[in-house]
Each structure stands twice: as structure tokens, then as C-alpha cells.
Amino acid sequence: MLSESILRELREVLGGKNVLSETEDLLTYAYDATAAMRRKTPDVVVAPKSTEEVSQVLNIAQKYGLPVYPRGSGTNLSGGTIPLEGGIVLSLLNMNRILEVDTENLTATVQPGVIIQDLNNEVALHGLLYPPDPGTVTTATMGGSVSESSGGLRGLKYGVTKHYVMGMKLVLADGKVIKWGGKTVKNVTGYDLTALFTGAEGTLGIITEILVKLIPAPETRKSLLGVFDDVDKAGRAISAIIRNRIIPATLEIMDNMTLRTVENFTHAGLPIEAEAVLLIEVDGYKEVVEREAALVEDVLQQEGAVEVKVAKDEQERERIWFARRSALPALAQKKPTTVLEDATVPRSKIPEMLKAIREIAKKYDLLIGTFGHAGDGNLHPTILTDERDKEEMARVEKAVDEIFQVAISLGGTLSGEHGIGIAKAKYLPLEFGEAGVRTLRRIKEALDPEYRLNPGKIVLRKE
Ligand SMILES: Cc1cc2nc3c(=O)[nH]c(=O)nc-3n(C[C@H](O)[C@H](O)[C@H](O)COP(=O)(O)OP(=O)(O)OC[C@H]3O[C@@H](n4cnc5c(N)ncnc54)[C@H](O)[C@@H]3O)c2cc1C
Known part of the structure; x- marks a missing residue:
């Protein structure tokens, strides 16, 4: 529970209707699309309308030591938006304007709350395409998908979100605003912070404006x-x-x-x-x-x-x-809980990965449906289970461990597109080793020393 005076400060900045603190409102923000995940209700949900308002929210969070959890449409599959420590959920859905479609430079500038399909409907009027295409194009936001570096169905030929982000405006943990990148095709000025913040899952800064590359739509x-x-x-x-x-x-x-x-x-x-x-x-x-x-x-x-x-x-x-x-929603009908993974291997290793998944399903006596972006080496083994069945969930955990081990041993990665979020953080040493994880922690602590932004995701505090 936040004190009335903090709520008042937030209302002064954002207006009363953009600050939610009633229990029934807060409950819906304890979830995202991830199954079998720890849930937690935030203390307050705020929905700013501008970069300036986001910056002021972060100033208030800093003043009172509150964690901040950025959120788009909450369709991520790694627990990325769950407010593990309560505090503030910062919804970007009010910042939903397409600011520019530049048909000379083939770019678009959007606010983070723009839905991917809405951007594509707009640029299609100019014969253009924004290729990243996750299964949730009609619901997911640009801010959420840039923060996950979402992939989707067109990754094989066109690449994924990170290949299209040219620049962004950000609010850092201390409330300061920075702008990075730009419309030039070439840009090697300084470190590539645009790349760093793309796929950072809201752990390093809040994205408030995004500049993306467009391509001519195929004939x-x-x-x-x-x-x-x-x-x-x-x-x-x-x-x-x-x-x-x-x-x-x-x-x-x-x-x-x-x-x-x-x-x-x-x-x-x-x-x-x-x-x-x-x-x-x-x-x-x-x-x-x-x-x-x-x-x-x-x-x-x-x-x-x-x-x-x-x-x-x-x-x-x-x-x-x-x-x-419809693959995931259809599978989700079969059992109360769907544990979906996105371990990814080099494309030549797909037959081996498919075989390993079948063997793991047999070994742990589990129902696993597999679908996915096979051309990218990105499979989605989906374990159909029931989180109330503790004995089965223990087998699920072992199966997931093994899926990751096999993927890494085949030269693959823990996540092709769904991100690390909560549950996969513990597997990072498997892929990067301790020195690699330490490097991630140094970056996190340089930008967000108090772990204010999306704590509990990707890089965990040292115990
Ligand atoms: C049925 C289904 C199918 C899917 N198919 C695919 C697929 O094919 N490919 C794929 O890659 N993914 C897929 N996903 C996962 C998900 O849809 C994508 O990751 C999506 O792009 C997330 O967008 P969102 O707006 O819902 O983000 P959210 O879930 O709200 O947020 C995602 C992450 O970004 C952070 N965040 C959100 N906005 C900001 C911001 N402005 N600044 C900083 N951080 C921010 C959040 O804290 C969180 O960590 C699927 C999900 C479902 C449920």
C-alpha cells in the first residue's frame, strides 16, 4: 500500500484517471501471458502520456525508493511485466501515437504504446512494411516488442526487431532523458546504446520513442x-x-x-x-x-x-x-497450464533438437506439443500441464532444464525471442559462464545501481 501523499504526487503529475490504486484494478496487473509464474499485485498503476511524465514518475520512484515495472500489452511469455516487488507498474498504453512515417528515408517514429499491426496498417498505405511479426501483432506494443527484440514468423528472411530499430528516446532510472541513434543508415558514434536497450526487457531504461526502419512491401x-x-x-x-x-x-x-x-x-x-x-x-x-x-x-x-x-x-x-x-491458444485449451519455451538452435541442428524434445517428453512422461519458427532454428516446445499438480510440475522443471541443456550443447541459445524475464535468469551461466553474467551485472548496475527498473528480471541482485 502506498501512502496517500505519494498517490497525491502521482495524481498531480498524471491526472487522477491515469493513476490506478483500487484493488480490483491492481489485480489485473499481477499477471502477464506467462503461465505457472509467481504473481504479485503492484501498489499502483500509472499511465503517463509523455516522456516528461515518465521522467517525473521515475523521479517520484527514486524519491520514495519504489521499483518500476514498465508494461505494454503484457503478452510476453517470460514473466517480464510481473511486479515481483510491488511498487509501480508503468503502463505505456497512453503513449500510442505514430509520430511520423518518413517516406523519403523509409523510417517511422512511434510512441511505445503503438500496436505493431496499427503501424503496419499505416505504412502499408505507402507501400511499406515493418517486418517484425510476432504471433501477437494485433495486440503487442512497439515498446514491448522492442524491449523483447521480438521475432515471429518473418524472422528467417527479414530478421527480428533488433534489425529494425535505428534509434530511441529513453528515460533512465534517475529520470534523465537521453536520445540515441537516428535516421542515418550508418551511425557508429559512440557505443551502440540503441542495440543495448533493444531486448533489455525494461531493466535499463523506459523507452518513450522509437525510430524504426521500413522496407518496401513485397509485391x-x-x-x-x-x-x-x-x-x-x-x-x-x-x-x-x-x-x-x-x-x-x-x-x-x-x-x-x-x-x-x-x-x-x-x-x-x-x-x-x-x-x-x-x-x-x-x-x-x-x-x-x-x-x-x-x-x-x-x-x-x-x-x-x-x-x-x-x-x-x-x-x-x-x-x-x-x-x-492459433497454435498456442489452441494448445492452451488442452490443460490448465502451458509452459512454453523458445530454446533455439542453429538451423542445421533442428532435426536433432526435435528428436531430443520427443525423448525428453517420453523420459518425463509429459505432453509436449512442438511448433515454431523452424527456419530460424526457433522451436516452441509447449508442455501441457497443471500447475496445481506439484509432482508433475517437478517433472516439468526437469524437462525444461534438459531442453535448455540440449539447446546449448547444440550451439544454441536459451531464448530466441521470448526473453529471459524471471524463470530463465538462473540458466544464464549455462550460456555465458560466470564472467559473462558478471558483465551483464556491471552494465545493469552502471545504469540502474539501485535495481529500480524491472527488478527480478534478467540480472538478479547479488545475494
Ligand atoms: C499467443 C502468443 C504468441 C506470441 N508469439 C510470439 C512470436 O511469434 N514471437 C515473439 O517474439 N514473441 C511472441 N510472443 C511474445 C510477446 O507477444 C512479444 O514479446 C510481444 O512483442 C510483447 O509485447 P507487449 O506489448 O505485450 O509487451 P509486454 O509484455 O507488456 O512487455 C514486454 C517486456 O518489455 C518491457 N517493456 C514494455 N514496454 C516497455 C517500454 N516502453 N520501455 C521499456 N521496457 C518496456 C516490459 O517490462 C517487459 O519486460 C507471443 C505471445 C503470445 C501470448
């Missing part, structure tokens, strides 16, 4: 569905596509359990008898798309696909991608 696209009677064959087909020097915009996988569940949920006409399907999209100039689609079809057949379907029209294409985007 056309074609979607294909490769049907396999064996997961290993599907895994090998992924590697074969890349080996044949074809880089589709999107190359996704769904295993049999995911397929069945998604079909039950979407009625998209998916082949539920298949052991795995690959969902592929190529895009670009018409002639290139025709040629690439034909090449993909050949490779799929050579690698033993039982069937290759090509979407006949936009409606059929939409159905395929709606089905893919």
Missing part, C-alpha cells in the same frame, strides 16, 4: 503446406530448403499434437493424420515468387513429403496462417 507472396508422415523427415526438409539456398519469408513447423489441437480449434482443414507439417511462405517480385515456390515444392518432395499443398487464393492463405497463429 506478392505464395504459401505452401508440406505434409510429412515423420517428424524427422520434416526436420531434414527444413535444413534442405536452406541448404538449397532458398530463404523463404516464413518456414514454420507444427507436430501432430499441435496440428490436431489447432484443427479442432480453427477447422482450417489441416491434415490431422500427418506427423508434422511445414508451413512456408515465399514473397517478393512475382517471377521470383513463382520460381522460389517451385523450388520449395521440389525440395519438399525430394525430402519425402507425402503431399505439398499450395494455397490457391488469399482466403486459403489466410486460413493457413490463422491456424499457425
